[in-house]
Amino acid sequence: MSGISVDRIQSVGGHDIGYPHGHLGHLTQDEENAFQNFKIFLEEKGAYTSGPTPSHDDQTLLRFLRARRWVAQDAYVQFRDTETWRKANQLEVLYDTIDVEAYEETRRLYPQWTGRRDRRGIPLYLFQIRHLDSKTVAAYEKKTESPANVSKAGTDGVTTGRLLRLFALYENLTRFAQPLCTEMADRESARTPITLSTNIVDVSQVSLRMFWNLKAHMQSASTLATAHYPETLDRIFIIGAPYFFSTVWGWVKRWFDPITVSKIFILSPAEVRPTLESFIEPRNIPKLYGGELDFEFFARPNLDPRINERLAWENGHTAFPEGPAYWEPVDGGSRLACVAVGSKDGKERRERVCTIPVAFPPEKPAAAAGSKDAVPAGAASAPAEEAIEGVRSLALSDDETAAEISEKTRELATEQEQKATAVAA
Template sequence: MAEITPTDLELDPKYDDYDFPTKAPIPQTGHAGYLTALQQAQVHQLRLMLEAEGYTQRLDTLTLLRFLRARKFDVNLSKHMFVECEKWRKETNLDDTVPTWEYPEKEDIFKYYPQYYHKTDKDGRPVYIEQLGGIDLTAMYKITTAERMITNLAVEYERLSDPRLPACSRKSGYLLETCCTIMDLKGVGLTKAPQVFGYVKQVSGLSQNYYPERLGRLYLINAPWGFSTVWNVIKAWLDPVTVQKIHVLGGSYQKQLLEQVPAENLPKPFGGTCECAGGCALSDMGPWREKEWTRPAKWEKKEAKADATITNTPGEIKEGAAAAEGAAPAAEAADVRAPAPAAA
């Protein structure tokens, strides 16, 4: 295999305003800091094609690179994927939903389906945990709706992109774009499997279609008897790069899992030593909660700017006094983050 030569990432000042490292930790072609001249040109080509169709959001280099990698640097296929994603975002009103999203039924849903980010693995990536054995969609839909569950998943993907991954990148000193995922299959028997895997297939589609290149490692733990046979069939259909990221483990998973996740970062029920006050599942602990590494997300800055320049008066909404008098509005005034839901 030819040696991969480091290269400076060509940034576009119109779209690239990163305040975190932008070089991948491992030399991999197609990743930031290791692009060929052709791949860098394909980034420019994709951006120009999207601009020509009127797109102005999410055209930064790292985002375009993720879509290009997801389609093996086929620019036309990458463009189609990006356009379909933007259509979905518009249909779901996602950009307006993220800053204001609340999920008060979260704790009740967690009784059936805990899903949360919790600290980092040894590579500095966010650890994302799902426990699938308690899923009971009939009971869960009495608490919430399928639509709200999917919306919450999308919101948490947005919050993974910003502020979680940028905070992890700052702390690690290199670019981090993926997660270490633990999916616990304990309790997923034959009777429950169709319901569980039907839901997982639905949410996996959202991940693959709209949030590409976010999987770093996936550990399937407590895999039931017979699952390995099924897995051997499934992995024959998958990209070899994806297969290398997935590890199917039975009940004796702790040793291999602890090789990737420090014991102090892994919740005690999975063989670690972490016991967060109030429970790890609801703590949302990680660098994104540490003042030294976190910064306001772009969607938070947008919301803060809107709050600073608009005031309500009886009978009308008008611009704030500073803007009315021609003074510069107080943009990005507050460095305050409302607690993000732990689920994803």
Template sequence: MGSGTVSAPGHVPIDPNPSAASAPGEVNLDDSTRQVPSPLASGVISPALDLLKSLLKQQGYEVSNPAACTDDTTLLRFLRAQRFNPEQALQQFHSAQKWRQENNIPSFYQDMDIDYYEETRKMYPQWIGRRDNDGHAIYIFPVRHLTKKMLGAYLKKISSCPSSKAHRPSNLLPEDLHFHALYENLLQFVFPLVSDLPRPDMSTPISASTHIVDVSGVSIRQFWSIRKYLQQASATATIHYPETLAKVFVIGAPAFFKSIWDVISQWFDPVTRSKIFLLSSSEANAVLRQYIDPANLPVKYGGILKWEWQDLPNLDVHARRLVDNLYEKTDQGEIFAKGPVIFENGCIKLLGTINGKPRRNNYCPR
């Protein structure tokens, strides 16, 4: 099929070479193009994971400890990033953890100001509280909302954040610290929660998310004014948080987007590029419904879910049963808890600071 049509999964591959990337309207959903062993490949995961754990023990790590990032979910991400080569996965893991500890990222996440966390959440893809048909958390990002003016106002405000100024020993800029805090939320709350929810394959924990990136209404001028911000975020995620993307659906691409894609595609490695699928406005809703149940897809994108940009997560009934304490009952209805939160061993930990005072509320099943 030609440009402007959606093929059956796997019919039109997106070439890892950015100069040959598919035009908007073409889609590739064939896992075979990724050149990475399938996580379900028989005889691949278990031996590689066991060897990586053995190597970690030799290096003094305590394995199977979520607090030390040596849980299976995390280790599988690094194995996938290195094509299930345990030695190379160990090197990348060690480098990432050393950086994380040197900058004390977990501590910042636990102690950051809740209001500033919410300001940062509005600048990046947001979890809608739902999952795709494979169980991956769904994030949505309408790029048109990220204007140069909005970005400038955010950077100015976040630079005055008291918790980032006081955070030591990190020399990261306040906006960088807050960006990493969002990934801590992904790793310490979203992934553990969705891994406990029913899905087709319960044998492997969830370690990746599905993104819908809406580029409708974005002009070349707007994109050019925010490109460095987007590029830095993409590069940082690739280095420090490998293999956290399952699929990225780029929808609503205007006619000129092919020239922009030639620039954007160079930000990613070939494996990541193979996960990005470009869809035109006319076909996006139908394709999204192939991979996301309408009940878990916002109305704007062809589903029936009541969720709009900047809304807090709208959890499904299965998630509500596990973390119902995240909802505060008010006269205006139920409000999802704001700020940093951790889900570990079935327990919820509400963290962060409010007016300089730590919030430490734990809820565990009886």
């Protein structure tokens, strides 16, 4: 594909137990069956619509299914609750209309995208907790007790203004940073969309009192993020842990599920550089942690040159502006446009910043004529897909379990396979 660098990001052996396994393009047969069953289950419940333009993309649905250990009923409950929460708090309106300065004020208190990626192409974030001193947090929380005048979004009356601002940052992760990194084909799993983030969390110069004062602040944010933005965190590297951190870790690990805890690495000073370099190229590691990247906390992203060379800037922009932004298809779907949104001085903005050629999903090479992979146009030769359509046509009762759906799929698939074998014979 023209314009795409042939230098590919290489992953390191032994670190791919998680991503890309369990993600699109890397599903086992059982996982693929579970995923198709989940989509059918959601559609029968009225929570999802399929078709040429589905209501939700596959990678989003997979995040919920992975989070609930591939159990469709459990994933449906979390997905349904999240959709209800999003509608009650008008997350789309919040992101489109949030005051840019309010957004930036929140951004400076949470993990910052460095503008770089790890070796797998996942966006790299930095979080220095020492900046969240009690005075700063108290002033921020007082200022954000109510979401009034920050956006045009309504609320459920329960989620605080502070947390709603935080979730605008999660929207930026899922609607801006991850889609941008997905369109970069210089990575091993270019057929797999990016739905995660890698985080360096610097806890140096933080006292026990400060950790204690931040406990409620961090716990509420972690709990809601886990509930409504599942499977968006991958590796978390904790750096600069003080001698008492074992006590703090006892609190923190209870905020996360066991799988997330297994992705958290607490590094000693001697382990920082070699561990980070095994996951991140030195040019993308901030200098403070032994790398080559000029990046300070609070700074705007220092954009990866590989990303920058693929962008076509517009309207006088040469960098991404402050505030929220997202990507939308243009030019018949051949490119994505970055659109800056939010409000400035009470006026909503919607400004096209740049475009990028679409690289995901990459085109599949055509199968050679006569090969076992060649399928005549319109031929119904995929037993699994016929099985899925068979299950879709069944009237599912409310008390029907995901296991029963899975069993129906297996039975129909077996039946279709037997028919195909008989025809071939």
